[in-house]
Amino acid sequence: MGETPFDDIDGDTLHEECGVFGILGHPDAATLTALGLHALQHRGQEAAGLVCFDGRQFHTEKRMGLVGDHYTDPAVLARLPGHMAIGHVRYSTTGETALRNVQPLFAELEVGGIAIAHNGNFTNGLTLRRQLIADGAICQSTSDTEVVLHLIARSRQVSSSDRFIDAIRHVEGGYSMLALTRTKLIAARDPIGIRPLVMGELDGKPIFCSETCALDIIGARYIRDVENGEVVICEIQPDGSISVESRKAENPTPERLCLFEYVYFARPDSVVGGRNVYTARKAMGVNLAREAPVAADVVVPVPDGGTPAAIGFAQESGIPFELGIIRNHYVGRTFIEPTQQIRAFGVKLKHSANRAMIEGKRVVLVDDSIVRGTTSVKIVQMIRDAGATEVHIRVASPMIFYPDFYGIDTPDAEKLLANQHESLEAMCRFIGADSLAFLSLDGLYHAVGGEARNDASPQFTDHYFTGDYPTRLRDREAPASNVHHLAVMAGNG
Numbered sequence: 006m007g008e009t010p011f012d013d014i015d016g017d018t019l020h021e022e023c024g025v026f027g028i029l030g031h032p033d034a035a036t037l038t039a040l041g042l043h044a045l046q047h048r049g050q051e052a053a054g055l056v057c058f059d060g061r062q063f064h065t066e067k068r069m070g071l072v073g074d075h076y077t078d079p080a081v082l083a084r085l086p087g088h089m090a091i092g093h094v095r096y097s098t099t100g101e102t103a104l105r106n107v108q109p110l111f112a113e114l115e116v117g118g119i120a121i122a123h124n125g126n127f128t129n130g131l132t133l134r135r136q137l138i139a140d141g142a143i144c145q146s147t148s149d150t151e152v153v154l155h156l157i158a159r160s161r162q163v164s165s166s167d168r169f170i171d172a173i174r175h176v177e178g179g180y181s182m183l184a185l186t187r188t189k190l191i192a193a194r195d196p197i198g199i200r201p202l203v204m205g206e207l208d209g210k211p212i213f214c215s216e217t218c219a220l221d222i223i224g225a226r227y228i229r230d231v232e233n234g235e236v237v238i239c240e241i242q243p244d245g246s247i248s249v250e251s252r253k254a255e256n257p258t259p260e261r262l263c264l265f266e267y268v269y270f271a272r273p274d275s276v277v278g279g280r281n282v283y284t285a286r287k288a289m290g291v292n293l294a295r296e297a298p299v300a301a302d303v304v305v306p307v308p309d310g311g312t313p314a315a316i317g318f319a320q321e322s323g324i325p326f327e328l329g330i331i332r333n334h335y336v337g338r339t340f341i342e343p344t345q346q347i348r349a350f351g352v353k354l355k356h357s358a359n360r361a362m363i364e365g366k367r368v369v370l371v372d373d374s375i376v377r378g379t380t381s382v383k384i385v386q387m388i389r390d391a392g393a394t395e396v397h398i399r400v401a402s403p404m405i406f407y408p409d410f411y412g413i414d415t416p417d418a419e420k421l422l423a424n425q426h427e428s429l430e431a432m433c434r435f436i437g438a439d440s441l442a443f444l445s446l447d448g449l450y451h452a453v454g455g456e457a458r459n460d461a462s463p464q465f466t467d468h469y470f471t472g473d474y475p476t477r478l479r480d481r482e483a484p485a486s487n488v489h490h491l492a493v494m495a496g497n498g
């Protein structure tokens with residue numbers, strides 16, 4: 006990965022998500038942030054970083070690896086003093102897996118120090134980077150997020166918050182962002198709210214984080230979602246109180262949260278866009294059982310992602326639910342590991358057949374999604390080897406035909422299983438199953454939002470199923486001749 010050119014938009018491949026957490030005015034800011042990041046670990050496992058301000062100076066810790074590997078050490082937390090902090094767990098979408106790309110990114114600007122943490126991906130990040138570099142900017146990372154720091158630095162606005170708002174007006178794509186200055190914690194969501202961001206409070210102090218599970222872990226209270234296109238500015242006043250100001254777009258566009266948050270990314274106990282993720286996933290399983298029934302003896306989830314949908318499928322079909330696959334919890338989420346080789350290895354290490362629940366039975370395997378097909382191929386074989394007489398696959402989301410550019414790990418279009426086979430039957434043969442069915446798009450919409458897709462104004466972002474990208478993909482429109490003209494720096498720093 007270290008050899009990836011600075012400006013090769015496919016070179017680093019596309020990965021999945023990130024999680025952000027920030028708190029203002031609390032004496033345990035760093036510890037609470039570390040706990041919040043721990044709850045958001047499923048959103049990014051490559052690296053974790055934390056920046057705090059102690060009233061005098063900023064402190065930062067950035068590490069490759071998991072939150073628990075590093076931020077449980079009291080010595081590390083002791084190096085992060087202060088009443089305000091933001092943190093980030095990363096899974097790269099632009100820029101390689103290297104320490105220089107670990108967030109929060111920090112810069113010392115005319116208005117003072119500022120740190121930013123970003124979940125999402127800019128679809129014009131490369132275009133902006135080229136313009137900035139041509140204009141003399143010295144980029145320190147290969148992450149798309151860095152352009153925001155440069156744009157803040159160049160803004161003609163006076164206050165840090167106005168500069169931040171000015172900066173994000175230039176970026177396109179998906180973002181839920183936090184910024185930390187010497188007195189402020191700022192939260193922002195992109196105009197259609199592709200990525201989630203919620204606001205909470207603990208002991209009267211404001212918190213922003215990607216999912217409500219990060220509030221639950223520290224006993225914080227959920228207040229509301231940050232709205233699409235909204236910027237919330239929390240500031241410590243001279244008397245120690247905290248002001249909260251909301252700035253909204255004058256002509257807001259309707260929200261279009263990413264459907265994949267419900268299908269796969271978010272933790273089932275989180276409430277995303279006002280909907281409990283577990284309930285939505287179970288409803289996907291119910292709708293799938295109605296749309297694609299099958300005669301079988303046992304419903305087996307592909308853990309962990311497929312479990313809530315399998316429960317819904319079993320309840321609706323009346324077929325007993327059993328844990329026919331046991332998951333080793335010491336292996337990460339295969340979908341988000343960086344290379345295909347590691348992914349395949351991870352799947353093998355991760356799942357074992359529970360023979361007693363499978364032998365001699367007709368098995369329905371329920372999974373949340375099929376992306377490359379790595380998991381399905383391996384698991385069907387494993388279930389047959391364990392003595393199943395039939396293996397049927399039911400997938401609680403539609404076929405994925407299109408890559409994502411807003412912060413998800415989807416590979417290039419040609420690597421998606423749905424694009425490698427002409428028909429459902431061919432795909433089923435490749436996987437080695439007796440039957441294969443996917444939830445319809447409307448079945449998914451009904452499960453999540455209670456109604457069918459409104460084609461004139463879709464309620465959710467769903468381009469991976471439909472090709473309906475909700476923003477311009479400016480970097481992809483750039484002439485090929487522009488693509489390779491910047492410096493290339495390899496390495497881990």
Ligand SMILES: O=P(O)(O)OC[C@H]1O[C@H](OP(=O)(O)OP(=O)(O)O)[C@H](O)[C@@H]1O
Pocket residue numbers: 269307308309310311337338339340341372373374375376377378379380381
């Ligand atoms: O078709 P593929 O390319 O194999 O990708 C799809 C699989 O990846 C995910 O599982 P993952 O193992 O990442 O996570 P989970 O254990 O949280 O379900 C998802 O739940 C599918 O099982």
Ligand SMILES: NC(=O)CC[C@H](N)C(=O)O
Pocket residue numbers: 020021022023024095096097098099100106108123124125126127148149150412413
């Ligand atoms: N998955 C994400 O949200 C990644 C954030 C940012 N684009 C990065 O690559 O660091």
